[in-house]
Amino acid sequence: MTTTTTPSRPPTVAPGRAVGRRRTRGAPGSAARRRAAVAGYAFALPGFAVYALIMLYPAVQALLISLRDYAITPGAPSPWVGLENYARALEDPVLLRSFVNAGFYMVATVPAQVVIGLLLAVLLDAKLPGRTLFRVLFYLPVVTSWVVVSLLFQYLFATDRGVVNWLLVDVTGLFDGDVAWLGERWPALVAISVLGIWKGVGWSMIIFLAALTGVPRELHEAAALDGAGAMRRFRYVSLPFIRGTLSTVLILLVIGSFNVFISVLLMTGGGPLDQTQVPLTYMYRQAFTFLDFGYGSAISFLLTLVVLALAALQYGITRRKASEVDG
Amino acid sequence: MITGSTRRRWTVTAARYGALVLAAAVLALPFVYMVSTSLKPRTLLLEYPPTLVPADPTLANYATAWGANNFGRYFLNSASVALATTVCTVLLASMMAYSFARFRYPGRGVLFATVVLGLTIPTMLLIIPQFLLAKDLGLIDSLPGLVPFYVGTQLAFTTFLLRAFFERIPRELDEAMLIDGAGAWRRYWNLALPLSKPALATTGIFVFLGSWDEFVWALTVINDVSNRTLPIGIALFRGQHGTSWGLVFAASVIAVLPVVVVYVLFQRHIVSGLTSGALKG
Numbered sequence: 001m002t003t004t005t006t007p008s009r010p011p012t013v014a015p016g017r018a019v020g021r022r023r024t025r026g027a028p029g030s031a032a033r034r035r036a037a038v039a040g041y042a043f044a045l046p047g048f049a050v051y052a053l054i055m056l057y058p059a060v061q062a063l064l065i066s067l068r069d070y071a072i073t074p075g076a077p078s079p080w081v082g083l084e085n086y087a088r089a090l091e092d093p094v095l096l097r098s099f100v101n102a103g104f105y106m107v108a109t110v111p112a113q114v115v116i117g118l119l120l121a122v123l124l125d126a127k128l129p130g131r132t133l134f135r136v137l138f139y140l141p142v143v144t145s146w147v148v149v150s151l152l153f154q155y156l157f158a159t160d161r162g163v164v165n166w167l168l169v170d171v172t173g174l175f176d177g178d179v180a181w182l183g184e185r186w187p188a189l190v191a192i193s194v195l196g197i198w199k200g201v202g203w204s205m206i207i208f209l210a211a212l213t214g215v216p217r218e219l220h221e222a223a224a225l226d227g228a229g230a231m232r233r234f235r236y237v238s239l240p241f242i243r244g245t246l247s248t249v250l251i252l253l254v255i256g257s258f259n260v261f262i263s264v265l266l267m268t269g270g271g272p273l274d275q276t277q278v279p280l281t282y283m284y285r286q287a288f289t290f291l292d293f294g295y296g297s298a299i300s301f302l303l304t305l306v307v308l309a310l311a312a313l314q315y316g317i318t319r320r321k322a323s324e325v326d327g
Numbered sequence: 328m329i330t331g332s333t334r335r336r337w338t339v340t341a342a343r344y345g346a347l348v349l350a351a352a353v354l355a356l357p358f359v360y361m362v363s364t365s366l367k368p369r370t371l372l373l374e375y376p377p378t379l380v381p382a383d384p385t386l387a388n389y390a391t392a393w394g395a396n397n398f399g400r401y402f403l404n405s406a407s408v409a410l411a412t413t414v415c416t417v418l419l420a421s422m423m424a425y426s427f428a429r430f431r432y433p434g435r436g437v438l439f440a441t442v443v444l445g446l447t448i449p450t451m452l453l454i455i456p457q458f459l460l461a462k463d464l465g466l467i468d469s470l471p472g473l474v475p476f477y478v479g480t481q482l483a484f485t486t487f488l489l490r491a492f493f494e495r496i497p498r499e500l501d502e503a504m505l506i507d508g509a510g511a512w513r514r515y516w517n518l519a520l521p522l523s524k525p526a527l528a529t530t531g532i533f534v535f536l537g538s539w540d541e542f543v544w545a546l547t548v549i550n551d552v553s554n555r556t557l558p559i560g561i562a563l564f565r566g567q568h569g570t571s572w573g574l575v576f577a578a579s580v581i582a583v584l585p586v587v588v589v590y591v592l593f594q595r596h597i598v599s600g601l602t603s604g605a606l607k608g
Contacts, residue, residue: 037430037432039511040432043423050475055448059448061456061460062455062456119346123346136591141354144586145539145583151561155575156357163360202354288458300451301452304452
């Protein structure tokens with residue numbers, strides 16, 4: 001009877017042997033575990049290969065290209081130049097201006113999107129007939145393509161016979177003459193910021209609304225019974241609840257504002273005379289107009305560094321505030 | 328007492344509606360003006376003062392826009408690229424997500440962390456090396472060549488959302504199928520995917536809209552007129568037709584309409600996907 005478990009059995013009973021080995025020798029389920037591992041790799045591999053090729057490899061390349069004087073022509077040498085592209089960037093007045101412009105856009109659009117978005121969310125956070133309709137309407141600019149809305153606002157802000165000038169000069173009389181909105185640096189940045197706010201409030205509204213829905217009704221009711229008005233209920237009941245969401249939204253909006261691109265590209269093209277460049281339009285111009293890929297990559301990395309630093313700073317501030325509140 | 332508080336409630340509701348209607352009007356006005364301009368006959372496009380409701384509406388701009396410059400072709404190009412991207416992304420991402428959620432193997436944590444890292448890489452940082460990669464692969468100026476790049480850039484987010492969803496499917500269901508002798512593929516295809524239809528719809532809509540509207544990459548790699556997608560067609564429409572804003576906006580309305588329809592039909596999915604993505608952080 002011992003023959004049934006000896007390894008040297010005739011091959012005719014091989015299937016039974018496999019089962020027997022799983023039961024008696026190997027750790028329980030080790031074959032199943034190996035099968036699971038093989039399946040795990042097989043399921044992950046195709047997607048991960050595409051991801052590695054399209055995202056990871058270019059991410060490494062971006063850094064390497066920024067350290068070269070990159071020549072696009074095949075066969076031409078692309079010598080290593082170390083940090084030369086970065087040194088050039090730090091002394092480039094147009095790049096500096098592009099960062100200042102992005103900073104202006106951030107200051108103009110982020111607080112407005114947070115305040116208006118929060119206000120709309122609070123207004124919608126109630127049992128209200130037509131609530132979905134309003135929500136859909138407010139979110140519509142968010143889902144509309146940047147190309148379409150950029151052209152639309154270029155039209156609205158046209159100097160000659162533009163709707164905005166018509167409203168400001170003829171209807172309200174706030175201005176004496178037409179403003180060349182897209183022809184000068186600061187007016188252009190204002191117009192681009194207005195577009196950014198208009199397109200963005202729906203997004204922050206949706207996020208805040210979802211967070212407000214998580215605030216327990218009983219807390220509101222208890223505060224109302226204690227005689228707290230709407231403002232105080234918002235300040236002491238809702239706000240502490242959505243503090244985490246608020247800081248997430250702030251960080252994402254700041255990151256987004258420094259990555260402003262399509263609206264500037266289509267509304268002013270960075271002009272006139274590079275006056276309205278933002279980091280990404282300037283990078284794109286260096287790379288795909290002047291074919292200076294090394295310098296373009298260096299600009300991209302500097303932008304990424306600035307954005308990361310801003311996000312880290314904000315994260316630190318909100319963490320400190322949170323710990324002050326808690327303790 | 329009671330009448331006082333009721334009246335107060337009514338005042339609050341009225342004020343709420345007033346503010347909401349005002350906000351809706353301000354947000355909708357540019358759209359209304361866009362549609363109205365697209366309906367005006369060409370002679371009226373330089374009208375001053377501007378009017379919100381065209382006195383003599385016509386669909387002539389739509390007919391011209393559709394017929395001119397291969398616009399129907401751009402529409403078809405965008406639709407096929409977006410559809411192919413959506414199918415590929417959802418398939419590859421759901422397989423990857425299923426692997427992360429259901430199988431144990433060495434290196435799983437590292438692979439998943441690497442994918443999550445992709446959420447933080449700014450896409451514009453990659454445009455230069457991606458352009459060089461497309462050149463090496465011979466995918467410049469190729470319509471199908473857009474697809475792998477759209478898939479690659481949207482995989483991380485899609486995988487992230489789907490993994491969270493798969494994690495919530497009870498493991499007992501898998502085990503029951505396992506006892507019945509179902510292999511990994513059958514458990515994925517016949518169990519995980521059918522149970523995840525809402526999540527697949529959400530991510531699919533995101534990927535579709537993202538590809539439909541994608542502008543910068545297509546602008547960078549597409550040269551040939553017949554390979555253009557809709558966003559490029561519209562952006563260049565302006566240059567070709569000077570101040571024919573009626574044409575530009577008719578084309579824009581045609582491009583925006585599918586997005587609006589998809590959004591209105593699936594807005595619940597979109598909102599849930601959006602908030603689950605943003606609130607996790």
